[in-house]
Amino acid sequence: MIGTGKIKQYANVLDKPLGKGKQEVSLSAFAFLFSELVQYNQTQVDNISELETRLEDAGYAVGARVLELLCHRDKGNRRETRLLGILSFVHSTVWKVLFGKVADSLEKGTEHEDEYMISEKELLVNRFISIPKDMGTFHCGAFVAGIVKGVLENAGFPAVVTAHFVPVEGQQRPRTTILIKFAEEVLRREARLG
């Protein structure tokens, strides 16, 4: 008999190692799904800020799960305790896993101590979306802001996260900035840790 390959059979399905899974998903499929998500929520709300809140909540659930998964897979079950640590985690690891690339930049706000900004030339979720003029300041990046909020809050750094358009000269489309405003206790804890 020609040698049959030996595949280790696991008695219990829970003992099977977690595979990394397929790394790539079709962009069109995601764009379509996201567009349907926005449309569905539009029928359920009365005004724009409620729509943004709904998208944020959807992103929050994703963020919580992504944090757990990445802590297990990429960081070997260690958790971040410092502010800069968690911010660079979001900026590089989370962005890499979700969008395939590191975020464009991470900056500290100049006006307030507790503000940080992650900016991106064009968010992947917004790539095919043109916002009509009468929707004003609405930003579909509220979904991504929700993801960041989910990651931060479940890691123990409560924050208020919002997405904004920042017009840039020389470019037709404005840049997107995710503004992160940490809660008081985070700053106090950070100051205590030195």
Added chain:
Amino acid sequence: MDTNDSLRVASLWHSMHAISQQLSPTTGCSEIELLEADTFDLHIFQSLTGTKLFVVCEPGTQHMEALLKVIYELYTDYVLNNPFYETKIPIRCELFDINLTQAIQKDRVALLGR
């Protein structure tokens, strides 16, 4: 051409297309692809779903079919993926317009360069 004119051409064309399918002298003919007139050419592209795209251009312009295919791709990307687009109303998507003008400019440059 403003919106009303485009709507008029579109509805006129839709009926002409249906009639031409019945009247065609050659068998197995599915649609009108090109209308040649004195001052302009009208190229049509029909997708598998029945959406028709047409381009009005100067007589004798080459490679319009390729341009129409590119425009169809842009349409599916920027219009159909846009959650704020409702079907059957005129398209008002910023990204679609930007990319459309870019595609036409690129085409024009390529033609002039030849």
